[in-house]
Amino acid sequence: MPNDQSAPRQGAYPPLSPAAQALAARCESRVNELARHMARETFEELPGYADLPADVKDVEIAATVRSGLRLFLRRVRDTQGRAGDFSLFRERAAQRADEGMPLHTLLRTHSAGAYVLWQALRAEATEGEEGALIELVDFLLRGHEAIIGAVAETYLDEQAALFAERREHHRSLVRGLLDGSLPPLRAFEELGLEGPTLVVHLQVPPKEVPTAPDVADRRRARRVQTVLDRSFGSGAVSLLGVDGGQVITALRADDPDGTRTGEELATRLRQVCGDTVRLAAVTAATAGDVPAAARTAADIVRVARACGRPPGPHRMDDVLLEYHLSRRNESSDRIAALLDPVGDRPELIETLRTHLEHRHDRRSTARHLGLHPNTVDNRLTRITELTGLDIASARGNALALAALLLRGNADGRPAGA
Structure with a gap:
């Protein structure tokens, strides 16, 4: 040499x-x-x-x-x-x-x-x-x-x-747009966005894989970005982490509420990331509406997961009651505390969530959890004994559902306002 x-x-x-x-x-x-x-x-x-x-x-x-x-x-x-x-x-x-x-x-x-x-x-x-x-x-x-x-x-x-410098600048613009720290019109201009947009919240939980976590995270992030590029081309901007994030793209004229876009994107993501993908799409008429749309989309996904709905695309109409019950007010802490007696029993919490999602069908609940129906009955009885909630009644059912939603999603994070 x-x-x-x-x-x-x-x-x-x-x-x-x-x-x-x-x-x-x-x-x-x-x-x-x-x-x-x-x-x-x-x-x-x-x-x-x-x-x-x-x-x-x-x-x-x-x-x-x-x-x-x-x-x-x-x-x-x-x-x-x-x-x-x-x-x-x-x-x-x-x-x-x-x-x-x-x-x-x-x-x-x-x-x-x-x-x-x-x-x-x-x-x-x-x-x-x-x-x-x-x-x-x-x-x-x-x-x-x-x-x-x-x-x-x-x-x-x-x-x-x-490339890393440009990507970080791009991410800072999207972050500033979403959290309101940048003037919306300025952020829109620099990001090349215009007109009504669709704000999508993605949740792509990691799968159990034999490779190292950071390697698996990078592979999943690349697969998600590839799907976004093929779905939206250069007309979308995103702020993604290892388990999902937000995407902002132009609203299609043939899909004024974003329902078709969300369903198509969920289908493509499932093909490369598995069946655990969740997403919600909310429209934003102007640049100033984007932060609120992003919060709403994230809350729809959180609520859908918290009340046990299966992964996939979620709409506000799918969780309308649950979304309303998850809003915080003066009574929220007291309602959430109703489940404190079983807060350290995740198997009871999961049984309650699944039972409510399956409309009180004990056999369907048992099949979903891989349990015997009698085990489901025993767990539900124990929940009633510890909390005093009669989930067989309309009032008890509503209180239990509201408490689950206000306590947060499946990971235990607090529900948003």
Whole structure:
């Protein structure tokens, strides 16, 4: 490998013959000419290069070419020493990434430059210098390989850093829009949103997988993002974590309440994330309505889960009574406290939730929980004994449901206002 200060010096080249060094030395007077030729003629044939500003071609790129030519000639004279490193190539690669030049165009400039240098060496060679020319070509190609590696590595590192920076800025805009810390119209403009929108709250609980949790989280997040990209293209913005989040997208003219959009998205997400996906979609007429729509969508999902509804797309109409009962007021704490006597008995809480969801059908409840119907009866009796709630009565049923909702969802988090 050529002598790059950023890499070990193993694999240094054998010394070049005096004849090869003499042949290369005859090209030193042509460095400026070759640099101008590459920057203004050779590279013009590459896709996108002609669109670059003239000063970039005549100053930055020409200077980089001159530096590369001189570096090659210095290394020809001293193959074992430190004739220079690739720092300028790396610096320029980072600049080109920042400016948006495609990587393939950047790498082709280096390859085209190496070819022009080979042509110059061949033109300088005279009869009897064939061996020297072969030495120099071998030296040139090995050096070119190292330069290409350094340039590609730096470009990709810079591109990754820029992507992370843009993604975080994007997330901060969405976060500011949702929590109200940014003026809605400004956030809409910067995010490229306009008109009525649909705000979707996603909940994608992790599955038990043999891989490490962080690996599984990344895979699930990539799968969810892929589904969103295919469903909404570039017309949606999102704020996602490992277990879901919010998506804001344009409201479809053929789906004014977002019901079809939610059902289609849930179907696609189930195909890649399993049957535990929950979501709710709420419309927002203006940018200022988005925060409230996001809170409502999150509450619909929370309520649907808390009262034992199966995963899938949820609508307000599906949980209308439960949603109303989950709203907090002066009586909320006292109603929630009715279940305190069984608060440390998760099996009783889950049995109550499932029994209410299955409309007091003990056999259906037993099948869902994998229990014997008599076990369900025993648990329900125990709940009544400990709490005093007669869940067989209309009043007891309503109080039990309200208490479940006000105590929070299946994870025990408190219900929102």
